[in-house]
Amino acid sequence: SRTMDAKMFFQPNNVENGKQSKLFNPKREKMQNSVSSSATSSISPSNGSSSPELEVQSSDTEVCQMYANFSSSSSGYSEMQWSSDFPDDETKCIPQINGSITLSLMEAKLWYKFLEVGTEMIINRTGRRMFPYVEFTLRGVDPVGLYDVIFDIIPASSKSFKFMNNKWIPIGRKEEEFKNYPFKHPDSPRIGSDWMTRKISFEKVKLSNKPGTQAGIFTLHTLQKYLVRISIVKHEQDDEISVVEFPIRATTFIAVTAYNNREVTKLKIYSNPYSKGFRFPMKRIKHQTFQKIEHKEQRLMSMKDSVKHSVFYHLKGDVQAIPQCPLDLSTHKENTQTNDYKGAPD
DNA sequence: TCCACTATCACTTTTGAAGCGC
DNA sequence: AGCGCTTCAAAAGTGATAGTGG
Numbered sequence: 001s002r003t004m005d006a007k008m009f010f011q012p013n014n015v016e017n018g019k020q021s022k023l024f025n026p027k028r029e030k031m032q033n034s035v036s037s038s039a040t041s042s043i044s045p046s047n048g049s050s051s052p053e054l055e056v057q058s059s060d061t062e063v064c065q066m067y068a069n070f071s072s073s074s075s076g077y078s079e080m081q082w083s084s085d086f087p088d089d090e091t092k093c094i095p096q097i098n099g100s101i102t103l104s105l106m107e108a109k110l111w112y113k114f115l116e117v118g119t120e121m122i123i124n125r126t127g128r129r130m131f132p133y134v135e136f137t138l139r140g141v142d143p144v145g146l147y148d149v150i151f152d153i154i155p156a157s158s159k160s161f162k163f164m165n166n167k168w169i170p171i172g173r174k175e176e177e178f179k180n181y182p183f184k185h186p187d188s189p190r191i192g193s194d195w196m197t198r199k200i201s202f203e204k205v206k207l208s209n210k211p212g213t214q215a216g217i218f219t220l221h222t223l224q225k226y227l228v229r230i231s232i233v234k235h236e237q238d239d240e241i242s243v244v245e246f247p248i249r250a251t252t253f254i255a256v257t258a259y260n261n262r263e264v265t266k267l268k269i270y271s272n273p274y275s276k277g278f279r280f281p282m283k284r285i286k287h288q289t290f291q292k293i294e295h296k297e298q299r300l301m302s303m304k305d306s307v308k309h310s311v312f313y314h315l316k317g318d319v320q321a322i323p324q325c326p327l328d329l330s331t332h333k334e335n336t337q338t339n340d341y342k343g344a345p346d
Numbered sequence: 347t348c349c350a351c352t353a354t355c356a357c358t359t360t361t362g363a364a365g366c367g368c
Numbered sequence: 369a370g371c372g373c374t375t376c377a378a379a380a381g382t383g384a385t386a387g388t389g390g
């Protein structure tokens with residue numbers, strides 16, 4: 001088994017010094033055609049299950065290539081196993097314990113809605129939260145084993161991108177990545193049974209474009225493509241740790257300082273509770289416009305001009321300009337117990 | 347001129363302290 | 369004192385927008 005230096009893996013303040021790790025040694029199965037550069041390729045589930053083939057669209061080819069690239073490094077990507085008919089319900093086998101770990105992304109449908117139009121995530125100086133955020137459940141870990149859950153963001157392309165003709169076009173080589181440390185869920189370490197009975201949430205992770213050292217804030221380059229990777233770290237005997245990694249394809253996004261695609265903005269407004277103020281533009285326009293018009297009419301009155309133009313006359317144009325949003329993407333959040341990350345430590 | 351980026355705005359939800367009754 | 373509930377102001381998160389600067 002391979003070893004890795006825990007110092008390289010954890011954030012400095014989270015390092016448990018001196019621990020060595022060995023990667024889980026999942027059943028060695030190759031992702032067929034994953035390096036294909038053709039418009040579409042397929043990834044067959046390798047455990048003989050009846051799951052249908054996962055069709056990978058052209059937009060996903062790049063991510064698959066990333067998986068392939070990583071497989072030749074030390075992160076064990078080639079050993080990733082797709083055993084579910086839903087790509088965000090990923091399982092990895094661990095022969096040593098004759099079992100597997102499954103990671104199931106919550107709100108996966110929402111993630112896919114964004115992926116369909118091309119997910120964009122705002123990054124800024126102080127750090128912007130992700131929306132949708134990463135929340136998942138875990139199954140199949142040793143109930144009494146001690147685990148850490150790690151959140152990380154990795155590049156999903158070697159290119160940088162430009163938004164042209166309503167599409168993201170790959171342009172030159174991407175910038176060298178900022179140094180980011182994987183972020184350990186603050187509840188770590190916990191025993192497997194604890195992790196498995198709750199949702200695991202990284203709701204408050206933030207993205208920035210200014211380098212910093214604060215835990216839970218990732219510094220990214222604008223106009224470059226990234227995806228989220230979750231790692232499950234098991235504390236073994238003899239001061240060793242085992243790691244299994246889940247790069248989540250559905251979370252692929254482009255970092256931006258302002259939204260480029262209007263469809264993305266619409267989706268955000270109609271699915272993020274904090275954006276509720278923008279769901280009914282009439283309300284805002286009404287408020288602002290009424291103020292302006294009031295002012296205007298006061299001036300007219302003071303000029304002893306007759307009120308030729310009523311408030312509603314002025315508003316008429318605005319009302320017609322308001323787009324109808326056909327989307328009903330209201331997300332119902334269950335009041336289940338969660339392992340929410342309640343913000344970066346001070 | 348272009349466009350990535352920033353500060354500010356008006357809106358929202360979340361948070362946490364204070365007050366209250368039992 | 370402790371608990372559970374409500375209230376409310378402050379804090380924090382949101383996209384829009386106008387302005388800046390390379």
